[in-house]
Amino acid sequence: MNGKAILVTGGASGLGGAVVTALHKADARPYVLDRQSPADGVPWIECDLADTRAAEHATRQLIEQAGGLDGVVTAAGTDTPGRLADVPAETWERVVTVDLLATAAVIRAALPALERAQGTVVTVASTLGIKAVSDATAYCAAKFGVVGFTRALAAELAGSVGVTLLIPGGMRTAFFDGRDEQYRPGAEAALNDPTHVAEAVLFALSQPAGCAVRELVVCADRESSYP
Structure with missing residues (x-):
């Protein structure tokens, strides 16, 4: 990973923030798209991923700033749970846009640079992308x-x-x-440490050319939404 330029959406916090930290430790160069500033010294562009054209433009700007791109991690995500009839349409559609359409928009904009570098894309879904639950129609649809x-x-x-x-x-x-x-996990909920998940992301990003890790499920060993 030494010197590789990696774009991380949602890199200011959560899993994205953990990925940025892990990239730094691996001597890579993280670049971030987010609405909030990431860790000090990390190059970033403020971007609301609900505006997919803005997300594409910001992606191209960061690639130019980085002088190329070796990988993309689409860690940005949002959710507003609730019954379909109770969640406002604009809120429902924002979840789908940020979680799904922006994922495609950023990768689309990054593809020319990734192809030149024979780079790697890591998309972030969820266990609720393979198992549906009530009151999560937008999030499940997106994931x-x-x-x-x-x-x-x-x-x-x-x-x-x-x-x-x-x-x-x-x-x-x-x-x-x-x-x-x-809709909040209880005190006894089995939740994973994002730093552990970030290590799985680095594992995928660090595979040699010609070798791809196609899919990874990473969760607490008592995760209730898998399988």
Whole structure:
């Protein structure tokens, strides 16, 4: 990973922040797209990924700043749980846009640079991208979409860009903050450490040319949403 330029969406906090930290430790060069600033000294562009055209533009800007790109990790994600009839349409659609459509937008913008570098893409889905639950129609729609998108992308880019689908379980991050109590993990919930998941991301990014880790499920060993 020494010197490799890696774009991380959502790199200011949560899993994305853990990935940025892990990249630094591996002597890589992280670049971040987020609405908030990442760790001190990390090059970044402020971007609301709900605006997919802005996400594409910001991706190209960071690639120019980095002088190329060796990998992309689409760690940005959001959710507003609730019954379909109770979640405002604009809120529901924002979840799908940030979690799915922005994933595709950033990767689309990064593809020319990734193909030149024979780089790697790591998309971040969820165990709720392979197992549906009530009151999560937007999140499940988006994450099921990420699963399908990534599998199709792997077939499309085989031989030119490595593509890994990461399916994490719940993690101890701020992702659940601000939710109604019924949608927050209880004190005894089995949640994984995001630093452990970040190590799996680095494993995928560090594979040699011609070798791809296609899919990884990483979760606490008592994760209730898998299998």
